[in-house]
Amino acid sequence: MTAxxxxxxxxxxxxxxxxxxxxxxxxxxxxxxxxxxxxxxxxTTLLRTISGLVPLxxxxxxxxxxxxxxxxxDEIVAAGIVHVPQGDLLFPxxxxxxxxxxxxxxPEAAKEMKTRLEEVFALLPKLKERGGQIASTLSGxxxxxxxxxxxxxxxxxxxxxxxxxxGLAPIVIDQIYEVVWRLTESGRTILLVEENAARVADKAAQxxxxxxxxxxxxxxxxxxxxxxxxxxxxxxx
Amino acid sequence: MDVWVQIFASGLTLGAxxxxxxxxxxxxxxSLNMLNMSHGALMALGGYICFYAMTQLGLPALVGVAAAMVxxxxxxxxxxxxxxxxxxxxxxxxxxxxxxxxxxGAILENVILRTFGPQxxxxxxxxxxxxxxxxVHIPNQNILILVVAIGLMVxxxxxxxxxxxxxxxxxxxxxxxxAQLMGVRVGVVYAQVLALSGGLAAISGIMVSSLSGLLxxxxxxxxxxxFIICVVAGLGNVYGTVGTAIVLGLLEAGAQYVLGxxxxxxxxxxxxxxxxxxRPYGLFGRRQVVRL
Numbered sequence: 356m357t358a359x360x361x362x363x364x365x366x367x368x369x370x371x372x373x374x375x376x377x378x379x380x381x382x383x384x385x386x387x388x389x390x391x392x393x394x395x396x397x398x399t400t401l402l403r404t405i406s407g408l409v410p411l412x413x414x415x416x417x418x419x420x421x422x423x424x425x426x427x428x429d430e431i432v433a434a435g436i437v438h439v440p441q442g443d444l445l446f447p448x449x450x451x452x453x454x455x456x457x458x459x460x461x462p463e464a465a466k467e468m469k470t471r472l473e474e475v476f477a478l479l480p481k482l483k484e485r486g487g488q489i490a491s492t493l494s495g496x497x498x499x500x501x502x503x504x505x506x507x508x509x510x511x512x513x514x515x516x517x518x519x520x521x522g523l524a525p526i527v528i529d530q531i532y533e534v535v536w537r538l539t540e541s542g543r544t545i546l547l548v549e550e551n552a553a554r555v556a557d558k559a560a561q562x563x564x565x566x567x568x569x570x571x572x573x574x575x576x577x578x579x580x581x582x583x584x585x586x587x588x589x590x591x592x
Numbered sequence: 593m594d595v596w597v598q599i600f601a602s603g604l605t606l607g608a609x610x611x612x613x614x615x616x617x618x619x620x621x622x623s624l625n626m627l628n629m630s631h632g633a634l635m636a637l638g639g640y641i642c643f644y645a646m647t648q649l650g651l652p653a654l655v656g657v658a659a660a661m662v663x664x665x666x667x668x669x670x671x672x673x674x675x676x677x678x679x680x681x682x683x684x685x686x687x688x689x690x691x692x693x694x695x696x697g698a699i700l701e702n703v704i705l706r707t708f709g710p711q712x713x714x715x716x717x718x719x720x721x722x723x724x725x726x727x728v729h730i731p732n733q734n735i736l737i738l739v740v741a742i743g744l745m746v747x748x749x750x751x752x753x754x755x756x757x758x759x760x761x762x763x764x765x766x767x768x769x770x771a772q773l774m775g776v777r778v779g780v781v782y783a784q785v786l787a788l789s790g791g792l793a794a795i796s797g798i799m800v801s802s803l804s805g806l807l808x809x810x811x812x813x814x815x816x817x818x819f820i821i822c823v824v825a826g827l828g829n830v831y832g833t834v835g836t837a838i839v840l841g842l843l844e845a846g847a848q849y850v851l852g853x854x855x856x857x858x859x860x861x862x863x864x865x866x867x868x869x870x871r872p873y874g875l876f877g878r879r880q881v882v883r884l
Contacts, residue, residue, distance in 0.1 A: 444767050444769060456759070460774045461774075
């Protein structure tokens with residue numbers, strides 16, 4: 356399988372604090388790669404680095420055969436990497452529909468606006484009902500759906516989801532993951548950040564365990580569950 | 593009764609004029625958290641360019657206005673490139689740009705002073721005559737200001753709601769990072785917003801000077817009022833700013849009649865204090881913490 360995204364030896368940080376040290380990872384096309392690990396160990400920073408929001412200090416990134424390190428966030432999006440950020444970061448004063456349309460801001464995506472919107476509504480029918488509602492008045496689960504829907508509007512070749520379960524009630528988490536699994540089954544390449552390893556292990560083709568800024572273990576999701584030692588050591592479960 | 597119609601008419605003109613200058617400030621603050629203290633100097637510059645184009649070069653009024661808008665827009669762009677952009681990543685951006693633009697404003701004002709001299713000049717773009725309805729006397733210039741201001745606000749509203757640039761401006765203002773993740777090039781949006789704000793400053797400068805004459809420091813007072821309007825409305829909220837400007841314009845005209853001119857500004861400030869005690873983030877503002 357070819358790697359859509361490959362990271363080789365990337366390091367980065369905020370000011371004097373190094374957050375990631377020598378991260379290397381291949382994200383194969385058409386499957387789910389999950390990054391797990393305890394909070395505060397750099398999972399979100401890794402996605403932000405790929406998006407160009409955090410500059411890297413070392414290493415290189417290849418996406419669809421092109422080097423993308425040092426690119427601006429808008430160039431990364433245009434290249435086909437869509438990042439659904441942690442905490443949704445919706446446009447609070449826009450309607451649901453406006454938020455979704457912002458997802459297709461780039462000209463390439465704007466051309467597909469209509470079909471994409473139908474696809475998003477088919478996957479997340481609730482958004483169609485809520486189309487005219489101002490984003491800041493939505494519930495947590497609805498916001499998450501808008502965040503994911505907005506990401507899907509951009510199209511892209513790689514979808515990065517940062518903790519889609521964060522801050523939601525268990526039943527809502529199940530609904531959100533239902534959507535994520537459907538996207539996975541439809542053959543999308545997804546890079547998922549999740550704290551709860553058990554939730555993703557059986558669906559992920561690849562799992563990488565991020566501990567203190569570097570990968571402590573990388574392997575198949577199925578392998579993770581039969582090696583309880585890993586979970587015990589790093590995640591305390 | 594006629595008196596109140598008269599007051600309403602002049603208050604509306606005042607309010608519309610304030611709105612044009614306040615929108616420029618609100619747009620800039622809303623998108624990049626920048627208090628542009630050189631806005632007043634840009635207004636003066638716009639007024640003088642229009643005056644110069646019409647009297648010295650003998651150009652028609654429309655060309656004078658367009659020239660003022662283009663040049664002030666370019667100066668706005670230059671302020672972004674020379675001052676705002678290099679400071680953007682700094683932690684103390686808001687404080688730094690606040691001070692930097694005070695300096696830029698002083699430079700601009702002195703350039704105007706050196707070029708055009710300290711003596712007051714009448715603005716050449718000024719309609720004479722008035723519409724007289726019964727006992728109500730409305731100068732044509734006031735009507736022109738009102739019409740232009742309304743036209744500008746409608747145009748700006750369409751720009752913000754309908755155009756791609758407008759969507760990018762709103763998105764950047766509401767969540768900078770999310771806008772970047774949608775593919776918005778925020779640096780370009782900032783540059784465009786500053787240029788737009790410069791163009792608006794030029795028009796409001798021409799409006800203000802057509803009523804009270806040209807002076808190099810003429811922008812100070814209207815800029816202060818524009819800031820008051822922005823703060824009362826909630827910094828960065830464009831639609832709230834328009835509404836607040838019109839209400840404050842009407843209030844000022846009323847206060848001038850009832851209490852006298854000297855108390856109208858004091859009343860305005862009192863109102864600001866009351867509003868900010870009641871709603872520290874402004875009438876239409878979002879709750880947020882801003883350190884300056």
